[in-house]
Amino acid sequence: MNYKSLFLPLVLSSLLLSDAVRATSKTQDLQIAQQPTPPDATRAAARQALLEGLELSYKQGTAESLRQAIAKWQIALPLWQKLGDKSYEALTLHLIGRVYSDLGEKQQALEFHNQALPLYRAVGDRSGEAITLNNIGAVYSDLGEKQQALEFYNQALPLFRAVGNRSGEAPTLNNIGGVYSALGEKQQALEFYNQALPLWRAVGDRAGVATTLNNIGLVYSDLGDKQKALSYYNQALPLRRAVGDRAGVATTLTSIGGVYSALGEKQQALEFYNQALPLFRAVGNRFGEATTLNNIALVYSDLEEKQQALSFLNQALPLYRAVGERAGEATTLNNIARVYSDLGEKQQALSFYNQALPLRRAVGDRSGEALTLFNIANVERDKGNLETALTQIEASIKIIEELRTKIDSQDLRTSYFATVQDYYQFYIDLLMQLHKKEPTKGYAAQALHISERSRARVLLELLTEANAKIRKGVDSKLLAQEQSLQEQIDAKDKLRRDLISKAAPATTIQKLEQEIANLLSQYQQLQTQIRTTSPKYAALKYPEPLKLAQIQQQLDANTVLLQYSLGKERSYLWVVTPNSLDSYELPPQAQIEKAANDFRQSLVTVSASGEQQAAAAKQLAQIILTPVANKLANKRLVIVADGALQNIPFAAITEPTAQESYQPLLINHEIVNLPSASTIAILRQETQKRPKAPKAIAILADPVYSADDSRVTGKPENNSITPELDLQRSALSRSARNLNRNGWDRLNGTREEAETILKLGSPKDSLAAFDFDANYDWVTNAKLNQYRIIHFATHGFADDVNPELSGIVLSLVDKQGKQQRGYLRLNDIFNLDFPADLIVLSACQTGQGREVQGEGLVGLTRGLMYAGSPRLVLSLWDVDDEGTKELMTQFYRQMWQEGKSPVAALRAAQLSLWQNPTWRKPLYWAAFTMQGEWR
Missing domain, CATH: 1.20.930 (Transcription Elongation Factor S-II; Chain A)
Known part of the structure; x- marks a missing residue:
């Protein structure tokens, strides 16, 4: 029997420096012990020593058993040399190198790997050569020599591919991803991990799948997407347990602990770290042990137990040094410094930071x-x-x-x-x-x-x-995939909403939400591919954010910019005019946001009294406007808000110089909102040479949401309305809260609103879509780019977890009552061409979105601006159907009959409601804000 043909490939499979590969190779390696003993006594002795070493290297994985394994292989090595068997000599050298690396003795590991490499080349064993190159790369990576590591990985990868060794290609791709992640190039890391994952699955290596899933989770965690990271960790953990990969289980437990710590759930984090620590110690994984000790220390530091934190950090530091892990050493030095800084020992802190900094640089x-x-x-x-x-x-x-x-x-x-x-x-x-x-x-x-x-x-x-126009010239196959994913997302989210309205079991809804999350992840990856493969992407130059002089050029004599920055200790306000800059220190973020949230709550609470609203409006004004009261003087105010200030209508804040108990800012000021001052420059650059659309307005209103609607062919009017429901519908809002067991409630006010607006203009310059015509196909038709204003009067909804799912509701059924695509979502809007002067979303929450630090409210605003409109009218909360109809009628009357600009017309319309006792409450008029261009 040719035992060598059986033995070598099986043992080689265990040589890749990956716990995942080793765990799955163990059974295969040990099967060789059952093969017949070769007749040559020297060869038999060498083989026996090799196998005993393999047994020991798998026995608990402790440092003691690993050193015993090396001793066995040191017996086998001269025997192979005596026999002149270079294949087995290379294998034995490589096994010794691998175990030295596990023990943290990296230079020793390199010495043995470098002896094995020329032997593999001499016998023409490309798989062995590739595995050795991969493992040398892994040693250099552990030593912090990331570029050196990449060189070896990039030599190994084509060799694995040449011999069709997917079991070797997958971990090498995974390792390359790890290098890019360590270098901070997270996008590159994800690309390599996403290449490795299907290869692991193709070869049926569950441990490898788990390793890469965990690594993808780490990237998302580093990039701030903790929930997505947790999703990947929770996929990895059961796989690692199933294959008995204790070091892998411990790694994932530590990763999960890191997410909980970042989310502020410190005790939960400690529970996971304390599960991981004994596992790392049991398998002799000093790197994992050090990492977990370091993470436990950070939790204690955050809990203000600084001495306890130092104790754990001082246990981690020598472990990192023992295994030559300079990146971990630098991290621990940095964390020790942070604790000393918190303790007020600044010089001691600097000393440790200055030890960490050169190490950080050395490892890239x-x-x-x-x-x-x-x-x-x-x-x-x-x-x-x-x-x-x-x-x-x-x-x-x-x-x-x-x-x-x-x-x-x-x-x-x-x-x-x-x-x-x-x-x-x-x-x-x-x-x-x-x-x-x-x-x-x-x-x-x-x-x-x-x-x-x-x-x-x-x-x-x-x-x-x-x-x-970056999407032009993109591969049509990618665009087709995009369309398919959008349709799948839409269908599943519609089903989710239906199940929620019908009180379906939580487990059913959760499963559907996970499917939606997976589709959204695929969609995001595809979007990146579409952008980066665009012929125009490589040549694209992004603008720099504006400096003072450039901001001032965007302003006119009648306009003042108020830009807020909220900070933990102090906040700031800059007041900019075309020829001046003044700055002010404001209270901490927590104080400002409490006042802002109290003010917003007073506005949206129907039962709140006028006195309560006035008090909340005055309190906020004193904090954020009174310091600059003498700078405002009837000027137009352009607001660049921050934090909770993005969720409140400045128009409803009290005028800081007012004598009355409540005089809204609206009375003396036009008010415009911007995501940033730089945004207006880009919007103007985009629209300055654009010809005006030839027609006035395209308007969509009163869609058909349900097959029970009386407008559906053959359907009688639904008269089974209780008095309670009738009362509820008399005060409808255009909100996602109106999604009930029977679907979305019809909004009669939207039709009346649209018909009134159309009467104010010329029929030949207008396009209207009511009932079944108010559908997805109408909205996505290119003919809408002929209109200066696009107006939607329907339900709206904001999804602050997945902003991509936010949108507006169109007709959900056709004339026969058959369901059809009817949600126009943020992702859809990004693909529209709406070069309109103004887009009005006369619906609920359309100005809302997920608040993301540094980016503001991520929602429909950015999609509509991307689609081409420089100015938008959007809502900050659930708006009343009748009140909104009144406001919008006044808005268009002021624009078309009084000749006012959109921002002036919105102010005039809001003033008209303020002056009407029926609509005087800010609840009815303050929700709508102007975003973008005011000229």
Whole structure:
């Protein structure tokens, strides 16, 4: 029997430096012990020593058993050399190298791998050569030599492919992904992980699948998407348990603990870390043990148990050093420094940060380098060295800016940017403290620029891509995939909403939500592929956020910009006119946001009294407007809000100089909102040369939501309406809350609103869609680009978990009552061409979205601006059907009969309701805000 043909491939499968591969190879390796003993006594002895070493290397995986394995292989090695069997000599050398690497003795590992490599080449064993190259790469990666590691991985990969070894190709792709992740190039990492995953699955390697799932989770966690990270970890964990991969189980438990810690659930995090720690110790995985100790320390530090934190960190540090893990060593030094800083021992903290920084640089950990520079800047500021702190934070921000540009996915770029907002807030605060010391040095203007750099960057980039028509020339197959995914997402989310309305079991809904999440993830990946394969993408140049002089050029003499930046310790307000800049220090974010939330709550609570609303409006005005009251003087106010201020209508805040108990800001000011000051420059650049559309208005209203609607052929009027339901419907809002067991309630006011608006204009310049015509096909028809105004009067809904699912409701059934696609979602809107001067969403919550630090409210606003409109009218809460009809009628009358600009017309319409006792409450008129261009 040719035992060599059986033995070598099986043992080689265990050589890749991956716990996943080793776990699945164990059974195969040990099966060789059952093969007949070869007749040659020397060969038999060598083989026996090799097998005993393999047994020991799998026995518990402890340091003692690993060293015993090496001793056995050291017996086998000279025997193979005596026999002149280079294949087995190479194999034995490689096994020794692998175990030395596991023991943290990396230089020893390299020595043995480098002896094995030429032997594999000499016998023409390309699989063995590829595995050795991969494992040398892994040693260099562990030593922090990431570029060196990449070189070896990139030599191994084509060899694996050449011999058709997918079991080797998958871990190499996974390892390359790990290098890119460590270098901060998370998008690149994801691409390699997503190549590895189907290969693992194809070869039936569940442990490998789990390893890559865990690594994908780590990327999402690093980029700030903790829930998505948790989803991947929860897929990895049962796989690792099923294959008995204890080190893998411990790794995933630690990863899950990290998510809970980041979400503020510290005790939950400790539970997972304390499950992981004994597992790492049991298998002798010192790297995993050190990482878990480090993470436990961070929890204790956050719980203000600083000495306990130091104790764990001081256990982790020698373990990292013992295994030559410089990246982990740097992280631990950084964390020790942070604890000393919290304890007030600033000089001691600096000493540890200055030990961590060169290590971060040596291993190419750009993200870690940025963090340590940020931490040094904090210490220097606390010591009063503001200029030194400025140098450090500037260096840190430079790295952050470089890293974000390497993320092609807009969603991941957004979530990553949210994780580094503390850096920008610190930078702004530092500049404003320097401004306080030296007010003539231009620090306030620089702080305003940094405020611009910290907000709505992805929106700016999206608008630039829209202007460049980046989707033109994209592979039609990708666009077809996109359309298919959109339809699947729409269908499943519609089913989810139906199940919710019918009180279906929670488990059924949760399963559907997971399917939707998976589809959304595929959609995001496809969007990135569409963008990056666009012929125009490579040449695209994104704009820089505006500086003071450029912002001032966007303003006119009658306009004042108010830009807010909310910080934990102090907040700031910049007041900009065409020829001036004034800045003000405001209270901490928590105080401002409480006042803003109280004010909003008073507006949307039907039972709130006028006195309660007036008190809440006055309290907020005193905090955010009274300091600048003398700068406003009947000017148009352009608001760049931050945090909870994005959710409130400035028009309803009390005028800070008013003598009355409540005089809304609306009375003396036109008010416009912007995601950032830089946004208006991009919008103007996009529209300045665009010809005006020839026709006036396209309007959609009163869609058919249900097969029970009397408008459906052959359906009688539904008279089974209880008095309670009738009373409820008399005060309908255009809201997702009107999704009930019978579907969406019909909004009669939307038809009346639309018919009244159409009477104010010329029929030949108008296009209307009512009833069944108010459908998805009408909205997505290219003929809408002929109209200056596009108006939707229907239900709207905001999804603050998955903003992509936000949208407006169109006709959900056809004339026969058959269901059809009827939700126009954010993803759909991104694919529309709406070069209208104005888009009005006369529906609920259309100005809402998920609040993302650094990006603002992610919702319909960005989609509609991307589609081509420079100005939008949107709502901040559930609007009343009758009140909205009245407001919109007045709005169009002011525009078309009085000749006012949209922003002036909206103010006049809101004033008319304010002056009418029936509609005087801000609940009826304040929800709608103007976003974008005011000229």
